[in-house]
Amino acid sequence: MRTIFTLVLFIVSTVSSVSSLSQGSIVVDANGTQLTYTDSGAPDSHPYTTIFAVNGMGFNGGIFSKIQTLAPSRQLRIVAVNRRGYAGSTPLSTYEQNVILNGTADQQAEFSRNIGVELLMFMDEFIQDHNISVFNGDKNSAGGVAVVAWSIGNMAGLSAIAHIEDVPEATRSRLASRIRSLIMQESSSNALGLPAPAQNWVPLDISDPTIPAAHQYTAFAQWVTAYFDHGNLSSRDPDVISWVVPSSFTPFTIFNMTVSQYNTIVDTSINPALDADQLALAPVLEANYRASNFNSTLRGLLPHMENWFITGTRSASFGPYCIWVVEDDNAAAGGGFVNFMTIDGVNHFMHWDDPELTLSVYQSMILS
Template identity: 35%
Template sequence: MTLKTLPVDANGTVLAFTDGGKPDSDTYITIFAVHGMVIFKRVAAKAASKISVLSLSIGCSEGSTPHSEAEGLIPITGSDEDKAGFIASRGVQLGNFIDAIHPEKRSTPMFADIKTGGMAVLGWLAGDLLSCAVVVNIDSLSPTAKDRFKLYLRPISCKITSSRVHWSPHMTPTIPADKHPAMFTSWITSYSDHGDLSTRDVSVLSYHVPSPLRWPTIYNMTADEIAETADQRPVELPGVFVSMAQANATYRKACYSADVKALVPSLKTTFFTGDRSASYSLAALWSIEDDNKAGGGNLKFVVVPGANHFLHWDDADEALKVYVDVL
């Protein structure tokens, strides 16, 4: 798929994306998949007959306008206010992108049954925060854009928020910084052999060691596939880890705020993950389940058996089934 770009602010910032095309139907749903590394190429191809999938490259990924040096430091060394502002600005950019696509009629309004039409924001890896940020910042968009979101938005999201225990190669000082991306890629695309997840006990999670029973996803990609679809520069991640307080505030407002629910009445949110995903994904699942119970119980949860963090590449058919079932 050809990488395209679209301006998202008055400063000439562009976001890159691939376009899976439009189904030949008047009632299809459009998914804006915001990724962190591997584009949703396989899902888009499988979905073409029933769902439109646009796969966005977040800032600093290939094709999108890179952050300036000063912007890139905000999530790491900025004040709490600056970090929150940085996240908000990313949400506004994504909202502008979605609204700019709209004149191309890339989605149809939701029908009364809320089962057909409309659009969803699918956040994955470093893109999961943006699926919350765009919802939280709808009020900062143009009046026309706000009206469209009310008529069209039905978000789904893979939310990785603050969990009870964190680990990532980026958090290990003995690993040289220039080795972080390659090690992170091998680790995050691996399959984990966790213990009994029904215990909801973080001690049963496998934090560091990939399963020897199935190769990491990246090892099953050809050099051409990696070059075409995989961005092995997860430069957003260090900033996400040290801006977790602001990321959590964004997630909580998106999922539990009465103001957000009033602004987008049709909003429904689902957290989904695989039971062989990286440790923080399962720990986050349990944390969010607890939050949801305390916050009114409006979120839904899907755990895909046997899936790692790259279901959309390793098993596009199953990934598409999850999306369709949620929608």
């Protein structure tokens, strides 16, 4: 199923006070590895649905703060999980960094597996700590949990689903009774272990080594927040995509941030570079992508889970392109494994620029 979702929101008032988000961390293995998070808190009404949102490259979980603020009014609880190295989560060790760059195939597969298992253990601990309700199987009712993996965060989100068999039985049972949606939001094809198209360009050395190394991630943090004027995307023709040049008529998302917000949320240090390095683990990433989406046996372990891929019509090139790739893979697998939604007028940062719309989109998928 593919849906074109268009919603115009008129903001008639401004909320003068923003409720604070609770913060915490959860230890996810015997080595003391921890993942930090912010939590919108439980809505007043029960049951409610919990969303675990996984951050992308160069932006920590603070990028979800606007939808977190609005979540309780939508009978949602949003937990923004910071991947390893971001916002206080345990950094990747020197050994892990070396495995990414120089490890054997088995070592790299184990590294990716561990990242996924860490996320599963995080969700399970949060579920137990906060008594998150099971999903009763009624798609029109609240309850259970959804996983939103945003951008390169799909590397972690898909690894988690792909390795559901690698956690203790009690953990697997709790997750299986609660996970109702996997939402792949704006992944790039190479984050799924699939080739990038020949036209692909990002302001990083993987595309353009002429950009000074010291400025690449700052440039990326600006470029990826832009709006793009693509041609007719329904044609599925890569030549209609604006691969390099953003729109001249819509301010980038990053220009809608205060200096304080930028300094709190944007990470242009070592963490984005480590994320980019992991794109070289293509065989592992592809295995996770195919297992979590198209492996019927594995999907059977999560019987309530509906998978979605969403992108915006004005997002950076990799989102509109990647949805075509996943659509083709879904069709090749016989169809019915993944649902698709294209949201009109939004860019890669819809959850920051259009939080009300974003929550409506999430709810339309979770309750479908």
